[in-house]
Amino acid sequence: MDSDAGSTCSRSSSPDLVVDDSPVNFFSNKMFQTYCEENSEAGKGRSEHCGPGGKNKNRSDPNKEEGQDLRLKVNSRERKRMHDLNQAMDGLREVMPYAHGPSVRKLSKISTLLLARNYILMLSSSLEEMKKLVGDVYGGSAAVQSRTAAHPTITSAAPTAHLSLHPLAQSLHSLVGGTPPTLHHTPSTATPAPHSPPSASFLGFHAPVQGLLKDPLHLTGSYRHFPGMPCPCSLCQPLPTTTSTLHSLSMNK
DNA sequence: TAGGCCATCTGGTCCT
DNA sequence: AGGACCAGATGGCCTA
Numbered sequence: 001m002d003s004d005a006g007s008t009c010s011r012s013s014s015p016d017l018v019v020d021d022s023p024v025n026f027f028s029n030k031m032f033q034t035y036c037e038e039n040s041e042a043g044k045g046r047s048e049h050c051g052p053g054g055k056n057k058n059r060s061d062p063n064k065e066e067g068q069d070l071r072l073k074v075n076s077r078e079r080k081r082m083h084d085l086n087q088a089m090d091g092l093r094e095v096m097p098y099a100h101g102p103s104v105r106k107l108s109k110i111s112t113l114l115l116a117r118n119y120i121l122m123l124s125s126s127l128e129e130m131k132k133l134v135g136d137v138y139g140g141s142a143a144v145q146s147r148t149a150a151h152p153t154i155t156s157a158a159p160t161a162h163l164s165l166h167p168l169a170q171s172l173h174s175l176v177g178g179t180p181p182t183l184h185h186t187p188s189t190a191t192p193a194p195h196s197p198p199s200a201s202f203l204g205f206h207a208p209v210q211g212l213l214k215d216p217l218h219l220t221g222s223y224r225h226f227p228g229m230p231c232p233c234s235l236c237q238p239l240p241t242t243t244s245t246l247h248s249l250s251m252n253k
Numbered sequence: 254t255a256g257g258c259c260a261t262c263t264g265g266t267c268c269t
Numbered sequence: 270a271g272g273a274c275c276a277g278a279t280g281g282c283c284t285a
Contacts, residue, residue, distance in 0.1 A: 075262060077272075082260070108258060 092116055 093112050094100070096119060107115065 071263080074264095074272090078263085078274090079261070081273075086260090110258090 089109055089112055093107055096107070096112065096115055098107060098115065
């Protein structure tokens with residue numbers, strides 16, 4: 001009943017509603033407002049029927065009207081807060097090296113968080129590797145330090161990730177039976193804009209993996225795996241090399 | 254049909 | 270006092 005409207009706009013973290021990144025625009029969205037109004041009515045009904053939660057105690061309160069208004073306001077705020085949270089989650093999904101698109105099921109919240117965590121860890125370790133590599137190439141850490149000092153943002157993990165991901169992808173997906181496609185190494189385009197977020201194409205993966213893998217984290221086959229990309233499934237968990245904290249990669253659910 | 258995921262409501266707690 | 274944040278409860282939708 002009441003959740004019909006809710007599910008319509010929230011099931012997919014409001015992809016239909018979010019036509020603008022601005023939260024203000026989002027919440028001034030007519031559709032959302034309509035939903036809120038409808039849901040407010042539904043909320044009343046729900047309260048009267050002692051719906052979810054079943055914690056309604058003062059249904060016969062003399063200040064019922066005021067109490068209801070307050071309750072509706074609080075509910076609306078909470079709803080808005082959760083929508084903001086979902087928007088942020090969508091924003092996180094967008095920058096994750098994972099297949100996007102209408103035909104690909106959206107990552108769940110927990111999977112998004114796990115993937116993001118692994119992604120960060122992988123980039124961190126890749127950055128360390130890159131520093132070592134550059135240090136070796138230029139014969140000393142001084143060169144590295146001078147370069148990083150001059151261009152702090154250029155020490156983005158992107159090239160690093162590209163270099164170190166290659167063996168990672170090979171090893172991981174040979175284990176799971178996937179056939180990691182040849183990584184496109186295009187030196188001319190390998191260097192991203194300094195402030196551009198890491199993307200799959202930048203990391204050398206211009207196309208999704210051909211195979212869809214089953215995984216033990218309840219990700220259905222509709223999820224696409226990128227070779228070497230951090231992935232919430234345990235098979236694709238990157239193997240940390242630098243930090244001890246990386247041993248707890250698989251956050252216990 | 255069971256289980257996963259999600260949105261929503263709700264009351265409590267903490268902060269400004 | 271009002272708002273933000275949190276966690277528990279509940280019910281709907283979807284998929285295996």
